Amino acid sequence: MxxxxxxxxxxxxxxxxxxxxxxxxxxxxxxxxxxxxxxxxxxxxxxxxxxxxxxxxxxxxxxxxxxxxxxxxxxxxxxxxxxxxxxxxxxxxxxxxxxxxxxxxxxxxxxxxxxxxxxxxxxxxxxxxxxxxxxLGGPALESRSERTLRHATALTSAVTERELSTAATEAARDITGFSAAILVLTRSRGLWVGPATIPLSGLEARIRAGLADGGQPALERLNGWAHRYGPAYSVTDPGAPPITDHEPLIAAGVGTLVSVPIGPADTGGVLLVAKEQRIAPDSSTVNLVELIATQTWTCLDRLGSLAKLHELASSDPLTGLRHHGPFGERIAAATPGRTALLAIDVDDFKIVNDTYGHQVGDQVLVDLARALEAALRQGDELYRIGGDEFVAVIEVARPEEAVGIAERLADAARRIDRTISVGVALRHDGEPPELTLRRADEALYGVKRDGRDGVRLAPV
Known part of the structure; x- marks a missing residue:
């Protein structure tokens, strides 16, 4: 021994x-x-x-x-x-x-x-x-290969983008021994810095603050540099001019940086791993970070594909609105006295189909869906539950507020030369959601009987 x-x-x-x-x-x-x-x-x-x-x-x-x-x-x-x-x-x-x-x-x-x-x-x-x-330095640790496989499993097991981002940065820190890891990803509104793993190291907090101050231009430069030059490491040399694209990181105190691109430049991102000390990482360190980045992109792509499949499975293919399945889940969670259901029916829609054909009828439904969505507030939800039948689920403080939203929908339909009939019902305490919808439908039919193009509140 x-x-x-x-x-x-x-x-x-x-x-x-x-x-x-x-x-x-x-x-x-x-x-x-x-x-x-x-x-x-x-x-x-x-x-x-x-x-x-x-x-x-x-x-x-x-x-x-x-x-x-x-x-x-x-x-x-x-x-x-x-x-x-x-x-x-x-x-x-x-x-x-x-x-x-x-x-x-x-x-x-x-x-x-x-x-x-x-x-x-x-x-x-x-x-x-x-x-x-x-x-001899303490208990035996995992080999690098064992550690990498463990982290790869954690990445594969992630079921949300947040979990995946956290797993990727934890893996990068653990494998390199560096104190900071940042994941930057492309999203519809630009590049996005992934969620932080709490607690943050001092260096990581400074980097995140610097990137926030630099905004989209700073993130775009980092992403562009990584995809232009590929996986690489940089060591800050006080005697040499700094890399312009890395200025926010250098200002944060980064001495050594490993930068690895993730996926394509226009849809992927970059994994940044940094420490304050100036060292030259061995090539295997950069290679392992590249493996983590590749696995991260594979998992991101899988999560994106699953999200698209879920959207297709839960959406009406014509209007893109959610349909019966998600609607049933939503009304099951309706809050008594606060959740209102707005049953909506397109007036004289059968005449449109019979006169101009189903293609024109379909376009009427698409145009109306867009108009109604635009008239709703942030957080309100619109569903298509039948041929020309829609339901809006909204949260309100009083019945009059629900009626006001319904009037806005009717006005939106008129602006595209259509009319709708709307029945409004607030869920009662202990009332099954199906009964709330039935009361909204009954109010809607009352509007139809009175000549269409209007709004009616079901008896409270």
Whole structure:
């Protein structure tokens, strides 16, 4: 053990030495990410390679810092799976010089053994191993390839753009060891800086503030630079003129920057990873960030495709309005006394179809849908639930407000030389949403009977 130059070598030396002196199955488990994992073991039986801290004998010993012995070994679900015939077990924490657990040393016997005699020996060896692990820099960590695969899985598992942006920046920071990672993406209104991972490092906060001050021009320069030159790293040289496109980053205190494009220049973005110190990253670091960026774009593209499919599945193909499925979900969440349903029917629409044909009728519906949408307020929702039948779902403070919105819709229809009949109903406390819609329809039919082109409020 004293001659070991790595944590893994020290663990293997310990297991080998114990294996020569006892027939016990010996294993060393160290924390890797969020699990205890077996890094060295003897025996051909089942070796538990992954343990949750606090669960099972090894997990409890790691969490408590106290040795556990058992003879016979309980055959309950809280203990780790052991090879057949195991009759005795000693599990001791591996502690560093400060007494903090950094792993577990576990021995299991199938032959009779004096646990009292072995306990002191196992605890002494575990203590020595803990000191040596500390001298070698701490518990063994994941390899870069293992870490990259773990982050790739997290990216693939993201179900929203926010989750994906957070996973991408966390991956970039973890893999490079840099303190700041920023994802810049193209959106319909321009480039957008992805959500921040809380808490922010000081450098990351300064970069985000600098990009916000620079606005779209600063983001466009960074995005353009990355797509023009490809994956690269830059080290600030006080004696050399700065790269103009990187001025907001340099002003924020960036000493080293890895810049990797994501997707096409007009629809993708750029992943920026930075630290204050001036170093030259090795090529593998840039390559791994490029892998993360590529995976990020693949996942972004997948989320975009799924969003489009969902929109197609929940929208009326003619008008683009949402239809029956989303409408049912919306009215089910209607607030009694606050949510109003506006049932809308196009007057004399059958005459239009019969006289001018369905193509003209379809255009009437499209034009009317656009006019009604424009007349609604921010947050109001319009659905097409039948051939010439629409429903608006709005939130109001009083019935008169709902009637006023309905009048606006009627005026909007008149401005494109059409008329509509509108029935208005506020959901009552305890009333099924289907009944609210029926009352709105009844009010609408009242307008039809009175000559069309009007608004009526259902009895409160």
């Amino acid at each position: 004293p001659r070991a130059t790595t944590v893994l070598a020290a663990c293997r030396a310990t297991v080998s030495a114990l294996g020569r002196r006892t027939p016990a199955r010996v294993s060393v488990l160290l924390p890797v990410h969020d699990r205890l994992r077996s890094v060295a073991a003897t025996g051909a039986g089942q070796i538990s390679s992954s343990v949750t801290p606090g669960v099972g004998t090894a997990g409890r010993v790691y969490a408590s810092g106290k040795t556990e012995t058992a003879s016979p070994v309980p055959a309950d679900g809280d203990h780790l799976p052991l090879p057949p015939g195991v009759t005795a077990q000693i599990c001791s924490p591996i502690v560093d010089a400060s007494g903090c657990p950094v792993g577990v040393l576990d021995l299991a016997w199938t032959d009779p053994v004096d646990l009292a005699q072995w306990r002191a020996t196992v605890e002494q060896i575990a203590g020595r191993l803990g000191v040596r692990i500390g001298q």
